[in-house]
Amino acid sequence: MTNPSVDTHVLPGDRVGAEPLLAVDNLHVEFKTRQGLVRAVNGVSYALSAGETLAVLGESGSGKSVTAQAIMGILDMPPARVPKGEIRFHGTDMLKVSEEARTQIRGQRIAMIFQDALSALNPVFTVGWQIAEMFRVHRGMSKREGFKKAVELMDRVRIPAARQRVNDYPHQFSGGMRQRIMIAMSIALDPEVLIADEPTTALDVTVQAQIMELLAELQRESNMGLILITHDLGVVADVADKIAVMYAGRIVEHANVHDVYNSPAHPYSKGLLESIPRVDLKGQDLYAIKGLPPNLLDMPTGCAFHPRCPYRRDNCVTDVPPLYEISGTRSSACHYFREVLDGTAG
Amino acid sequence: MSNATITQQPAKHTDVKAEKPASLWSDAWYDLRRNKVFLIGALLALILILVSAFPQLFSHINAYDPATCDLKNARKGITSEHWFGTDNLGCDTYSRVIYGARVSILVGIITTVITTVVGGGMGLVAGFFGHWSDILLSRLAEVFFAIPPILGALLILSVIGRDSAGVGTVVMALAVLYWPLLLRIMRAAVISAKSQDFVVAARALGASSGRIMLRHILPNAVAPVIVTATLNLGAFIAAEAGLSFLGVGVQSPTISWGLMISDARPWFLAQPEPLLFPALFLSITVLAFVMLGDAVRDALDPKLR
Numbered sequence: 265m266t267n268p269s270v271d272t273h274v275l276p277g278d279r280v281g282a283e284p285l286l287a288v289d290n291l292h293v294e295f296k297t298r299q300g301l302v303r304a305v306n307g308v309s310y311a312l313s314a315g316e317t318l319a320v321l322g323e324s325g326s327g328k329s330v331t332a333q334a335i336m337g338i339l340d341m342p343p344a345r346v347p348k349g350e351i352r353f354h355g356t357d358m359l360k361v362s363e364e365a366r367t368q369i370r371g372q373r374i375a376m377i378f379q380d381a382l383s384a385l386n387p388v389f390t391v392g393w394q395i396a397e398m399f400r401v402h403r404g405m406s407k408r409e410g411f412k413k414a415v416e417l418m419d420r421v422r423i424p425a426a427r428q429r430v431n432d433y434p435h436q437f438s439g440g441m442r443q444r445i446m447i448a449m450s451i452a453l454d455p456e457v458l459i460a461d462e463p464t465t466a467l468d469v470t471v472q473a474q475i476m477e478l479l480a481e482l483q484r485e486s487n488m489g490l491i492l493i494t495h496d497l498g499v500v501a502d503v504a505d506k507i508a509v510m511y512a513g514r515i516v517e518h519a520n521v522h523d524v525y526n527s528p529a530h531p532y533s534k535g536l537l538e539s540i541p542r543v544d545l546k547g548q549d550l551y552a553i554k555g556l557p558p559n560l561l562d563m564p565t566g567c568a569f570h571p572r573c574p575y576r577r578d579n580c581v582t583d584v585p586p587l588y589e590i591s592g593t594r595s596s597a598c599h600y601f602r603e604v605l606d607g608t609a610g
Numbered sequence: 611m612s613n614a615t616i617t618q619q620p621a622k623h624t625d626v627k628a629e630k631p632a633s634l635w636s637d638a639w640y641d642l643r644r645n646k647v648f649l650i651g652a653l654l655a656l657i658l659i660l661v662s663a664f665p666q667l668f669s670h671i672n673a674y675d676p677a678t679c680d681l682k683n684a685r686k687g688i689t690s691e692h693w694f695g696t697d698n699l700g701c702d703t704y705s706r707v708i709y710g711a712r713v714s715i716l717v718g719i720i721t722t723v724i725t726t727v728v729g730g731g732m733g734l735v736a737g738f739f740g741h742w743s744d745i746l747l748s749r750l751a752e753v754f755f756a757i758p759p760i761l762g763a764l765l766i767l768s769v770i771g772r773d774s775a776g777v778g779t780v781v782m783a784l785a786v787l788y789w790p791l792l793l794r795i796m797r798a799a800v801i802s803a804k805s806q807d808f809v810v811a812a813r814a815l816g817a818s819s820g821r822i823m824l825r826h827i828l829p830n831a832v833a834p835v836i837v838t839a840t841l842n843l844g845a846f847i848a849a850e851a852g853l854s855f856l857g858v859g860v861q862s863p864t865i866s867w868g869l870m871i872s873d874a875r876p877w878f879l880a881q882p883e884p885l886l887f888p889a890l891f892l893s894i895t896v897l898a899f900v901m902l903g904d905a906v907r908d909a910l911d912p913k914l915r
Contacts, residue, residue, distance in 0.1 A: 336814050371816020378814075383807035388634050388829045397825075402816060433633055449815060 284311040285489045286335070286374070286457050291349035293330050293513075296342060302560045304330045306513040307349070309587075312457065312489040317480075319492045319500035319521070321536070322510035325557055328493045331510075332459045335491075336376050337366045353457070372402055375450035379462040381442035385434035391418075391445045392430035398452040417448040421478060440471035444478065451482055458483070459491045464499055476503055497540055501525065506593075509533045512558050512568035515587065519594040529596035529605050531573045567599070575600045634833070638909035645908070651901030658895055662715040665708045673709035673865055678702060685881045695883035697874060703884045706865050707891050713866040714895055716777050717850040718843045721784045726839045729789035733796025734831070738804060738823050748797070751790035762787045763849070767858040780850050780859050788842065795838050799831035806830070833910040841903030844896040851892050867892045 293305035305327040312318050320328045333339045335351050337358065351358040353374065358366065378384040386394060395417055396410030405413065411430065418426035421444040434442055443463060450458060460479060464472035480503045483490050494500055500507065500521065507524045509517040509532060517530040528534040535553035555572035558564055564571050570580040580599060587595045590605075598604060642648045661668055671678050679701040686696045694703035729751075736747040766783040767775055803809065804827055812826045853859030854868030862869060867888040874884035 338810055338813050367816060367818055369816075370814060375816075376811075376814040378807055378811055380807060384811040386808045386812070386826050386830070390633070398815065401821065446811070453816075 284313045285354065286491075287311045287350075287352040288331065288335065289350040289352065291331060291334060291351065292347050293327070293334050293339065294345050294347060296345065297561075300561050303563070304513050304560060305334070308508075308510070308513070308515055310508050310515065310518065312491060314456065314489050315483070315487040316506065317483065317490040317492060317504045319494060319504035319507045320510060321494060321497065321500065321507055321533075323495055323557055325512075325560065326510040327513035328510050329461055330513075332376065332461055332491065332493055335459065336370060336374065337363075338370075338376075371398065371450075371455070372453045373455050374457040374459065375453070375455040376459040376461065377443070377446045377450045377463050379465050381439065381446040381466070382434060384446055385442060387434055390431045390433055391437070395445070395449050395452060398449055402453055413452070414448075417452055418445070421445070421448045421451075421482075423448075439467050440475060443467060443471075443475055447475075447478065447482070451486070451488075454486060455488060457489045457491065459493070461493045462495070463492075465494070465496070472499060479503065497536055509536070512560065512563060514568065514597060516569065516597045517595070518587070519590075519596075523594055527605050529590055529594065529601045530569075530598045531575045531604050532569050534604060535572075567597075575603055634910070638906075641909040642905060645905045647901050648905030648909075651898045651905060654894060654898035655902055658711055658898065659715055661708055662712040665705075665712065669702075669705040669708040671702050671705040673701065673705040674863070676863075678705070685877065687881065688883060694887040695881065697870075697884040698877055698881075703870075703887055706870060707867070707887050710865040710867045710870060710888060711891065711895070713777055713854075713860055713864060714847045714850060714892070717780055717784070718847040718895075718899065720777075720781045721788070721846040722839050722843045724781065724785040725789045725792050725842065726835060728785070729792025730796045730832075730835050732789070733793040733798075733835075734800055734823065734828065736793065737797040737800025737831075738827060740801075744797070747793065751793045754787060755790040755794075757787060759787050759849070760852070763853055764856065764858055767853065775858060775861050776864060777860060780853060783853070784846055784849055788846075791842075792835060792838060796831060796835050799834050800827055803827045803830040837903060837907040837910055840906050841900060844899030844903065847899065848892070848896050 288308055288310050291305055291308045292303070295302040295304055304325075308327065308331050310318060310320070320331070322328045330339070330344075334344075334346060335358070339346075346359055349359070353369065358369070385391065389397075392411055392414045395414035396405075396407065399405040399410040399413050400407065415426050415430050418430060423429060423441055423444055429437075434445070437445065443466075447463075458479075463479065464475050467475060476499060479490065479492075482488075490503075492500060492504060504521045507517070507519060507521050508515050509524070509530065511532050517524065517528065517533045519529065523529075524533055525537065528537055532553070535551070538551040539553060541550055553572055558568050558571070564581075566582045567573070567580045567585050570576045573580065575598070577600065583599065585597045585599045587597045588601055589595045590601060596604070666672065679699050680696075681700045683692070683696050684700040685698050686692060686700075688695050692702050692704065694707060697703055697706070732747050732751070736744040763783045766786060767779060770779050770783075809822060809826050812822050817826070850859055851866070851868030851871070854866045855872045857872065859868055860866045862873075870888040871885050871892075874881075874888075878885050
């Protein structure tokens with residue numbers, strides 16, 4: 265794990281101890297399009313410590329994946345631009361280091377897995393070749409050593425008969441197995457942070473649970489920080505420690521998982537929770553948040569959620585709510601979080 | 611995913627499934643070996659390459675030796691000594707056809723290699739790096755693309771000078787006019803491969819730009835280029851014959867089928883053999899490479915089936 269080209273960026277005694285493993289601070293990302301400037305991420309901040317799981321929750325277009333891509337440094341720039349903000353990994357702002365230093369960090373220290381594992385694997389190479397490539401490129405191993413490691417890793421992510429399947433191609437695996445291979449590739453070099461961008465969305469429910477279990481287990485073994493990006497509240501309940509709920513490029517609620525589940529402090533999180541289908545409410549109409557997510561080209565004034573919010577008052581239309589701190593571990597970007605917590609009005 | 615179903619299938623079927631290889635290339639090779647069009651095309655191409663490399667194996671008469679031509683035997687029909695008859699200078703048409711294969715095959719292969727490497731390489735760069743390199747290379751390609759090929763080749767070859775025209779100049783003229791086609795095809799394939807998730811994933815897992823370009827994009831973009839290159843091979847051979855026929859391609863004493871056709875034209879009605887045989891061999895050669903190209907396309911691009 266010693267990597268001089270990266271470590272030199274951290275000065276000795278540079279409040280490393282005080283820094284979380286990974287901190288996103290007031291991050292802004294915008295895209296230049298023909299229609300105008302799209303502000304996909306507007307001041308997102310979150311932190312992740314080793315061994316911790318942070319779930320980033322939000323619907324499509326809320327900026328959760330863009331934030332992750334900015335952390336990885338895989339945004340296409342242009343059209344993307346990061347006008348403001350910091351992404352600190354071990355205290356070093358990743359946005360300021362050279363591209364070579366970032367290439368060193370990608371895959372080795374921060375890795376990522378994707379939603380659709382079939383399209384995320386190269387169709388012309390065997391899975392063994394692709395896993396072994398990680399070792400050959402980054403660890404200078406020989407082909408044989410790499411393949412041995414690939415088999416070990418495939419065993420570790422519970423692919424049955426790994427030795428026989430190491431020379432199979434991605435399309436010969438089922439969806440769940442492909443995701444396991446993707447996970448094997450991402451954990452190959454023992455990264456400190458793993459970002460999982462909707463890792464289970466393309467899978468059926470039973471396989472979803474297995475993959476989440478596998479991720480949680482691998483995390484326990486290696487004490488890595490895990491950022492779990494999802495739009496599925498059900499997926500995160502068991503594995504996440506903290507939740508960051510995103511809406512229109514901002515974090516609207518940041519809290520421990522149990523706090524959010526027990527008493528959401530933002531009308532949007534509350535709406536998300538209420539729209540989970542429940543067995544005990546069978547036969548009743550399923551709750552849905554009214555309206556549609558905002559057009560990022562033409563954002564509502566004030567609080568971006570106000571056109572859909574049952575707690576809306578006059579000042580929501582004009583004043584952008586700051587992220588109010590409710591307690592040490594919990595914050596909400598709603599002027600009326602107290603009413604939301606109490607469940608009054610609406 | 612097939613594991614579950616395989617157990618319920620008859621054993622014979624599973625055997626076939628298990629034998630069938632899975633990668634694009636081994637799958638394509640599997641298809642090709644069973645494709646009659648490919649086998650016939652490949653056999654013909656192989657024979658032609660052998661003929662052009664070792665013409666002395668196929669003809670005891672060295673067509674390049676002027677002493678073998680005998681004016682007394684001029685314009686004789688098919689005899690046991692002269693299988694394809696003799697031309698108006700008394701040279702043996704069969705040996706000339708055999709020795710003429712070399713120019714056709716050389717022009718076809720060298721032009722294909724040059725256009726593929728130059729056009730394909732530029733297409734890879736243009737597609738992968740985009741932005742100004744794409745604008746620059748694509749516009750440059752369009753300039754050459756706009757020139758009508760036959761006219762362009764006539765122009766280039768007459769400017770270079772008819773004295774120095776040979777295999778090299780014909781290859782150059784054709785390469786200059788046809789590389790933009792390969793650039794376009796490679797560029798389009800690279801751009802479509804570049805936007806695929808596995809390229810983003812490779813980047814997220816720490817692959818460098820060069821590695822992404824050569825390992826992840828090139829193997830996924832090269833198939834249409836190979837198909838076009840194989841199909842072009844036949845076209846280049848035909849183009850060489852055409853240019854030589856028009857008098858701007860290779861020049862006598864070099865033996866070329868196009869030149870032979872041109873030389874035999876005035877006596878065609880009196881004695882057709884010196885024109886018919888090179889024309890027949892030219893057609894067979896072009897056909898062989900077109901068959902190869904078609905078979906390769908079918909194998910590499912299953913969507914067209």
